[in-house]
Amino acid sequence: MYKHTMVGVVTVCAAALLAPAVGTSSAATASAAPAAHQQRADPVLVDCLWHPEVRPADFVLACGDGNSRLTSLHWTNWSADSATATGFNVVNDCKPYCAAGKFHSYPVVVRLDTPQPWKKHPQLRHYSEISLTYTAGRPDEFAHVVTYPLWN
Template sequence: MRSYALRTAVTLCFAASLAAAAGAPSSARPTAAPAADTVRQEPRSPVIVDCFWHANVRPADFMLACGDGNSRLTSLHWSKWSTGSASAEGVNVVNDCRPYCAAGKFHSYRVVVRLDRVKPWKKHPEVQHYSRITLEYQGDRPDGFARTVTYPLWD
């Protein structure tokens, strides 16, 4: 008797979920979208694409060396994020790789970060992304690095 009641309850729940999935009555369904010329959308901000091909806006952290993780940006505080460029202050954490990278130590360097060269993202051409990053070291910098370094960003 108990298994019959359980089967009945499961069957009723299944039927109710099917009815809900079938949708609302046609009067409650949305109508066609308005004509394209009547829809006005604000331009979307460009994104920065990370190592995992995720689009980010104003990230707090950003990996520069995707292959080995030996250089990353942390504590990013964005003062500008616009359709043409972005800028932030933060810290570049870099492995000195001495005597080799697995045994190296990470060191922190204050930087000003600039993003620019906005263009369509190959993965999603409707999305604009920053394609260049510039780091300007504010004090000490890693051995062999110029005061200002510029890198292309992945697409």
């Protein structure tokens, strides 16, 4: 009889311990679903450190050396298809070489396009293309509009 009582006690204790975990798991899944759905609807911009950003004020374009970055970004649109901002592209002229070069600031209109699933987090979409339109001056040898692929 002692053996059956002990098995019963262990079974009841195990069930009691598992019930909150199962309930918590279900609740967590239910509450996370809307957030995950929202994240999929609005793409992110992936920075140099592989962090997802939404409407960042600054963004480094040249991750290796930091010689080109976007600053003072003011976002006028951030949607499922594209995003648009105004700001400045701060670029090192690298004359006579990059370590001795000077940074120059050029006003730009920034456009993010072509959302795709992010390889690191496939549940998130990220913008995979960025275009800069220079509105007053631009770096030597740059076109009026330049388009770059963004990292995945």
